[in-house]
Amino acid sequence: MIYDTLAYYYDALVKDDQATLAWVDWIMASSAPCSVLELACGSAEITQVLSQKGYQMTALDQSESMIQQAREKDKNSSIQYLCQDMRNLHGLGHYEAILCLCDSFNYLLDPQEVKDFFREVYDHLTDQGFFFFDTHSLDRLQEFQEEFNETGHILDVDYQWSITSEEDVIYQDFAFYKEDGTVIQEHHMQRVYDPAWLIETLKPYFTIEKITTDFDQEGIQEGEKYFFVCRRK
Ligand SMILES: C[S@@+](CC[C@H](N)C(=O)[O-])C[C@H]1O[C@@H](n2cnc3c(N)ncnc32)[C@H](O)[C@@H]1O
Incomplete structure (x- = not known):
């Protein structure tokens, strides 16, 4: 599964404290502390x-490996970590905000999956709850x-680490060359959606409060990225 290998190297490869604070500021600009479900939380x-x-x-x-990395950094916290597919939130309750950050949304590879995903998020938000992605x-x-x-x-x-695109898909290939000569590889696909289609698809469930670029x-x-702040209708 994707991220099984990458999980161990993920922070070393992409961790950026300044960027993390920018994400946090973006969320805090719209929503005060509240109950949050973060989808595809990574490390x-x-x-x-x-x-x-x-x-x-x-x-x-x-990814169990990503959840393990997250837990190891954070032994004493009150965060509840779950290994679960974000496309099926069965068994979870309702939250005042749901987040899906840092390209994680682009792992939804099929337009029907996106529609079902928006519905799933809607079903797990409290009235007027925020959806950030x-x-x-x-x-x-x-x-x-x-x-x-x-x-x-x-x-x-x-x-x-190489990245290419073809039509509406971004392909990311990672290769890790270990000292014992073994090579570990991961191939990722991410689909990029037209924002006009996303706006239409969000409409039955959400009011879009703000869209920004970068x-x-x-x-x-x-x-590089579009940022959506939505509220449950
Ligand atoms: C680019 S990382 C971003 C992680 C994190 N949100 C961050 O800000 O660093 C993408 C994450 O999406 C997770 N992911 C991809 N598809 C998923 C799915 N269907 N359900 C849950 N997690 C998923 C991967 O396991 C990976 O941890």
Whole structure:
């Protein structure tokens, strides 16, 4: 499963304290501390700062390895961690805010999955509850038509990370070269949706309070990510 290998290297590869604070500020600008369900929490960097700020966090991810990384960093916290698929929130209660952050939404590969996902989020929000999520922008598809490549050394491995796009899909390939000669690879697919379609698809369930590009540019503009702040109708 994706992230089974990557989980161990994830923080070393992408952890960025300044970015984490920007995510937290974005959420705090709209919502005071409240009960939160975070979907696809990964290694829980944002989760843990939100918890410190007074949000009551339940955080889930489908990768057991990611949840394990999150738990290990955070032995004494009050955060409830769950290993669960965000497409099925069966058994969970209602929350004042639901989050799906940092490209996690783009792992929904089928438009019907997105529709069902919005319905699932709606079903688990309290009245007027907030739904915060972001997506890759359409510009990313263009950008990655030319392959991006990063190589380096983290922890005990050399790694290569390449990103390409074709039509509306971004492909990410990770290779970790261990000292004993073994190579571990992961291949990820992320689908990028037209924001106009997302807006229409959100409408039955949510009022869209704010859309920004790259946190602070009003509306849909050229950039890397679109940020949606929605409220349950
Ligand atoms: C790019 S990481 C982002 C993690 C975290 N939100 C963050 O801000 O660092 C994407 C995460 O989505 C999780 N994920 C992908 N599809 C999922 C699904 N259907 N249900 C739950 N988690 C999922 C992966 O396991 C991974 O931890």
